[in-house]
Amino acid sequence: MSVKIEKAYILKSFVINESDRVISVLNEKGEKISLVAKGGNRLKSRFQGKLEPFSFVKVEYFDRGKGGLNSLNNVELLENLQKWIKGDMKKFFALSFLNEVTDRFVYEKERNSKIFRLIKHVIDSLKDGVDLKLAISYFSIWMLKLSGVLSEFNEEIQCLNEILAKPLDKLDCKEPQTIFNFGLDLISKNSDKPLSSADMLKNLI
Missing domain, CATH: 2.40.50.140 (Nucleic acid-binding proteins)
Known part of the structure; x- marks a missing residue:
């Protein structure tokens, strides 16, 4: 020990x-x-x-x-981050989504430092005022990539390649709703259990 x-x-x-x-x-x-x-x-x-x-x-x-x-x-x-949330339900469920997805996709004792850096980058960007929908999309796509879920990516979604090539604060995504729905749907599809936070985000954002 x-x-x-x-x-x-x-x-x-x-x-x-x-x-x-x-x-x-x-x-x-x-x-x-x-x-x-x-x-x-x-x-x-x-x-x-x-x-x-x-x-x-x-x-x-x-x-x-x-x-x-x-x-x-x-x-x-x-x-x-409770002080940053300040009763804002969109912020609360955005962070709940980050936590719930990470808990589902990362197994005990596995190691991938990129996932910690991803969470930190997304949270810091949110605090700096990055669009919440875009931040969730960025997190979803990168979590799927780091988890090895690549074969189902749709190359016709233009914003996808930009997300994989640029930091969050440099994105200029022209189709935020499309990539948001795509990321949440694929995350939910590859989760072993329903994601309550994903359903709430779809209703709130």
Whole structure:
């Protein structure tokens, strides 16, 4: 068992008993890791306010390898995106979509640092004012590419090649609705379970 300190993004957080909580994070290496926070569900927990989804954190944990849940020793909150969301349902479901898709498409202990960089790039671009529909499209297409889902791409969608060639803030997509629907539909098709956030986004945007 070794101690590791890593920067990570929290995908989800849930209670496992009266006092403990588990968080699922994606670290900078692109690995999805589950960490148990002992006492993390108590009112006076030292983890209070630091275990919520949509947060970038620095975690210190005991890596048990294949021997069970890793134990969270300490967490430093680097950025909480709840302040950016501010009750905006479109922003909330956009980030929920990022988290839900990443959780579905990335398996425990797999490693792809490009996925962490993708999430960071999309979130930073959203905070800088990039169109939400375009940001979701960019994330969807790149997640499909990084997951190896390439054969079904439609070369007739002009914006597709631009997304794969340019950073998000440099895009000038002329068909945002087409690429948005295409990305969400293909993501949903390749998910093993229905994506509730995808349905909400279609209704909101």
